Amino acid sequence: MIATKLLFLLHLVFAPLQEKDQELYIRINQLGYLPEDTKVAVLFSHQAKVETLSLVNAESEKEIIKIKPSKVNKDNWGGFHYWEADFSKVKSEGDFYLISNKSKHRSPVFRIGENTYQNHQETLLEFMRQQRCGYNPTLDMVCHQKDGRSFFGPMPDSTFVDLSGGWHDAGDQLKYLITSSYATAHILMAYEMYPDRFEDKVNALGQPIPNGIPDILDEAKWGLDWLHKMHPAPDQLFHQVADDRDHRGFKIPNQDNSDYGWGENSYRVGYFATGKPQGLMSYQSEATGVANLAGRSAAAMALAARIWEKDLDDPIFAAKCREAAKSLYALGRAKEGYQQGNSYGAPYRYNEETWADDMEWAAAELFKLTGQNDYLDQAKEYALKSNTEDSWTVRDSAAHYQLYPFINLGHYSLHSLVDEDFKKTLEGYYLDGIKYTLARAESNPFHIGIPFIWCSNNLLTSLVTQVILYEKMSGDKSFEPFLTSQRDWLFGKNPWGTSMFTGIPDGGEYPVEVHTSLFVLLGLEVPGGLVDGPISKHIYDNLIGLTLLNPDKFEKVQNEKVVYHDDVGDYSTNEPTMDGTAGAILMMTHFSGER
Template sequence: MRRKKIALLLFSLAFCLPLLSFSGKKSANDSPKSWIRINLLGYLPNAIKVAVWASKEQSPPHRFELLDEQSGKVVFSSAKISKFGAYGPFTSTARLDFSSFKTPGRYLIRVGTIVSPTVIINNEVYRHTADFALRYLRQQRSGFNPFLRDSCHTHDGFALYGAKAGIKDSTHFDASGGWHDASDYLQYSTTSANATYHLLMAYRDFPQVFGDEKQANGLDGKNGLPDVLDEAKWGLDWLLKMHPSAQVMFNQLADDRDHLTMRIPKEDSQYGKGFERPLYFIDGEPQQRGKFMNNTTGTSSTAAKFASAFALGSRVFYPLNTSFSELLHAKSNSAYQFALRKKGVTQTVSVKSPYIYAEDNWVDDMELALAMLNPQPKVTDLYSPQQGKGTLDSAFFYAKQEPVTPWLKDDTAKHYQWYPFINIGHYELAKQSSGANKQQLIAYYKQGIEQVWDRARQNAFYRGVPFIWCSNNLTVAFAMQCFWYKQLSGDASFSALEQANFDWLFGCNPWGTSMVYGLPSWGDTPVDPHSAFTHLKQYPIDGGLVDGPVYTNIYKGLIGIQLSKPDEYAEFQSDLAVYHDDYGDYSTNEPTMDGTASLVYLLAAFDSKAEAKKPNVTQSFGGIIRGNSKQKKLALVFTGDEFADGGQSIAQTLAQNKVKGSFFLTGRFYSTPAFTPLIKKLKANGHYLGAHSNEHLLYNDWNKRDSLLVSKTQFKNDLTANYQAMARFGIAKKDAPFFLPPYEWYNATIASWTSEMGLQLVNFSPGTRSNADYTYPEMGKSYRSSEEIYQSIVDYDQKQANGLNGFMLLLHIGTDPKRKDKFYQQLPTLIKYLKKQGYEMVRVNDLLKTEP
């Protein structure tokens, strides 16, 4: 058992720290009764790093220390302590800020005689954690389940409430597949679509953090597709079955008759029609809820979630599977039209119990759908007064209907009342907007964050998220909103709040436990969740995010909860909130599929915050854009495709000044006979000769950077052809490991594909106008004269703290004849200036060496 391992750790610590009391949870006999709560997973070196000290007896400390775990020596001491009063079970609390300590290692925090669990600081603490959480999603698969290596629910299902579409009750539709929702085996379109969207978004935003260790069916083996996309496609394939035609869409598969027994998933026969389970058609009207009816008012909430998931799926899969992408594109439009049938919300159905997903909002779903359907020529929106002005106008109309997700300001909600728990539409729409509209969307996010911050700032845990059912899902969502706000605005005011919510999930909470099964493997995490997999078979549910603490008054009012063993967290329960690592508590310790999918995104985001493995370079979207900014070196970089009129002049100037340059040329350039003498001369003079694509392709949309215009196969074939053209001059890939993309435009996916080919993507250093030397007067406002370009370089050097240190200063080896003012003629003057300023001009491969 994991907790026995912790006990062994305490035993070993006793030898090197004999006077200290370990701040674990098993502390009924500890005196004084004080604890130090930390993020058990660890902290990035440059991140905000805060632990929470809490006590039932003592006053807040004045100082704290970090000890090296191995030697026991004090390596850091600080009085940076923010003192708070009572919270939950504690009479006194304080925040211990050690953000200024950045040295990687393993440490202990000491306050008096109290010592924390091991504090881990390094750049790898979140590496592969997003992939770890995917394990739970695979275990939740219906149809073929890779964890069980068996199939279940293969006969689904029979339709109900389909009269509006001319479907008779009990008509069979193939609905096998998808994910079980939680520890039961119900399947909901609304949660599945939201989960699918989060997985697709995680890959789109952070492709570099995901690996490929599984086949499409979830079994071991690489298939050339990141595992997160295998999982997202599993969700998309099921959603396609739940929307088989323009007239048919289902909201739910099975119902709470599922809850009769806890069992490992197989075939179910409790629904009265063999092994088939009921499929609830979306008709926009209230449907059965036992002796009650749910409060369905329309078709929009679920159908719009379908539309957004299909639309994002279409974009992500376009370069990978064009036919699948086109199918998703068509389905995104038909799903949106289904959302327009009757404006309103679709709630789930129960037959025996009072608990449903009682979603009450739908305008946020419409906003996201429209943001992701863009660009389209026109979208008919019968509700919006902005109709006819395009999808973004309509999306912004919906954004204004719900500027702040209601639970953020109300501090309460019914079960899944405001779902998703974050308005993703604001983020997607803001990225495509500008001016006042963009600022308004950012302000909406800020307004919601401030509502939570007003509550959070009152306690040491910075806890402002309400303890309603699935509070951990809300915590993940809120941390994401803080992350997106900072990304969109550049304002880091809420970074500590964002970090505190992330830390809460991994142990910096009153109970001192991670809320994710098995993460970290060395820490205290759930071991007895409300799950048939663990309860009946002791199967691990790695990566599953449990529901999390609830208000004590909610817990006391729930039906059928009875703990199966003594409460090991009894000392940390309070009149405020409770959490139990106990199978008998379905309210706090049941994992959920959609919450875990959201966690995949959050873990990927935090993984992406890690510094580059080459700490002396600057990266953007996975490409290196600057070398060591502390060394007075730079690289003169020249790109070329169809023009080479400056080649001989540039080569002569470099030779006269004994400067080496770096030339990134397309396959077309290398293959042009007229350029052959120049290329041979550059190679003979010792310059770096690299790749710039074969056909000078535009890889991704200028306005939507994440929208690819080429497939992975196209990209690789084109770049391979570039290196084949270089091989004719005796230039092998090992001689030219750096690749500069055509148009100097790329995204993280292109950088990832480059890496897969054993190459490193590089790009020019932003800040000057050197790369505008290709412009000519007929281009109007885009034109930059040589004098203006030269002055921009000088100004940057003289006004920025590190000047041009580490710069890749990009010029063109030739330009359009329409440009008469050739900047390469100013190269002698530029080199003279750079030498006078003390710069050493080196090749790219020398600039990007990783020595300190």
């Protein structure tokens, strides 16, 4: 009897270990692949040996090929053994899954086809509409009409200036020119590169009524209108509305309990861009100028002037944007340097320290708009000044948003305007970053090239975009396997087997318990939002205010390198951001194919 009880107790102790040792995790891009893509699954297990796999057609249940996985001899995150299963030779269209031949572990069903990514850029725009401040079509409500009361400006402090509109930054309800200028310009560049790939399903307010204008331009116009308000005179620029006094728990936008001195749900502070350090309490910014904000905003306005003149036949709005582009660029020339975000009582803010890349982009777009050679000469000067030192792609770490935006789109904009030697210089800047990240990718089993700092997914979509633009500039397609590895991580080829976009793919594993008021208070799941993404364990352990609210469903696959949680309490990895989502639109549109 004693022996029987002892055996039973030993079974209770060791059964979980045995079960854990037997698990085989198969990680693929849940959304799927284009027929010509490199297609590689990552497998990992605590067992030292791996089974053969079969690729099976999900509809006919017929085996397509057998695959013998190859061992990955790299840093074994989490103490797992890793393998790769390459099925790139399969180009036939359909729905498939991978299954291990003995234990019958299987992957989610995924698609191979030309239309795998079709129209998902529209899904991202759905999330952008949900971030709107002013009239919000997702909630059918109006909020923050009293934005804002000015500080640090040439007008007396607390003077009312109409800064309503724009986009809420993330799960919070702040508004930043830092992120909104980039989001607007990125959206416009995506449209200009792929004008035939966007739908018209909503009107300017985001209501489900077609208006004859592609929805991407309706969204860009929402950003442009706010940028105009933030630049009320040729020599004036505001850079932020509200601050961390916003962070008083989850709240519905039109019931904002934050108090900036005029009572709850009332006026919010509007910070004027002086180019000097700002802050109302102990955490001061380190601003040196305004060229980062003025440059990005000027690039957006120049792009808009061309598009509204040529494609939308609206010369009045085009002329307004043209004049704003010129005055913003002149403001950047007069105050070269960077304006950072402001905090009130928290140590976190947007720490941008670059600006030459933004002025390069602005000057290139203004040359395209005006044909004035001074702009072209200055764009080239700024390109050389920005070089690769302004890029996170050639560094191993950076502070939060220190090297923002996470891709220099000015290099691509300028490339078509210069001689062959300068073209090679610009291509080399992108190539240096690609090679550096590729070398980093060689050290980990998922072949990922980014440092896992806060908002790592923004880095990843930017790296994907950089490879896409480098291919277009140089014709060099040799980095396609690296490109697809970075993209596939975003849709499930990662330790947690999850997409990093809410609601994509339909029926897949994706973020649900996101750090947003609309989910917490209304249970609202809005598709298309890119969450911050995995963060290094070291950074995660040193952040304040992180408390998981539910058991970690990914506990068995967490590792000592990077962590991710689908949990409302983890604002560091599971908060969808406006600029992160906007920054993925060009990437998503590129893979979408013809509409």
